[in-house]
Amino acid sequence: MIHRLARRCKLSPAALLPGGPMLSRRQFLATAFAAVGGLRPQLAGAIDPIKRPGAQTDLKLSLAAYSFNKLLDLKKPSMDLFEFIDLAAGLPLDAVEITSYYWAETTDAYAEKLKAHAEKKKLAISGVPVGNNFCVADETKYRAEIQKVKDWTARAAKVGAKTVRIFAGNLEKGDTLEAVQKRVVAAIEECCAVAEKHGVVLAMENHGGITATPDQLLALVKPVKSAALGVNIDTGNFKTADPYADLTKIAPYGVVSQVKTEVFPGGKREDADLARVVRILKDANFHGYVALEYEAKDDPKVAVPKYARELRKLISG
Known part of the structure; x- marks a missing residue:
């Protein structure tokens, strides 16, 4: 390289x-x-909003494998990641997001096959989301969670992914927020060193727990002095009074976004205003992949194509 x-x-x-x-x-x-794709062409420390080149946004459309969670579930799968890529190839997409939960193998050979299959279908692999918990107090479990993220960061690099979505976790009974935040920041810093080595960006998601509000999320991101960290803007995860206002607060730090078709103001479910979501990203001069992550009740094989086409129009408009 x-x-x-x-x-x-x-x-x-x-x-x-x-x-x-x-x-x-x-x-x-x-x-x-x-x-490798202009994801963060002018990188600043995570303590500051990301500096973007010029005034023109650069949004590329991806599809999250999690949209087909029940079909891809390895306990009883009726679809594999290769079939998911085949389905995505028939939609107006630039990329696919291949969540770690659905990898049938973790071998280099399997990663190479996934990358080759996506390339054959003319799709990039935008990211590899990982499920982790850096809040655990038990030292052995804590080290295992850090190693998990490091291992998946290396695998993400092998398939050419630009980002690895990570979580912070939940406050355990008897622990304190201050102590947990220190552990999480330390874990992120350690994982960022690996991400830098592999040319991958870690993306901390607003995923409830100790990232339930913008301030809580940024309290974990801002102290990390690494160019290999940003935010995964999950548009459906804030259950605050005004999710759109909160998305606006974290958008300047975003390196990838997972767009859901529902929002939960005050915890109440309602259809997302996707045009407003895309406008928030554009107003922040967002550069990177926008991954449709469908979690609503309709059949994803029916709903996903509809929303993919809608997002394509909004992104292109």
């Missing part, structure tokens, strides 16, 4: 090495991410 970047940037390979004579580590990461 170093030699490809050097040719692209018209520099010597030595100049592109972290700590090399011409580029700092941060500049190296910025160049690397620009070369």
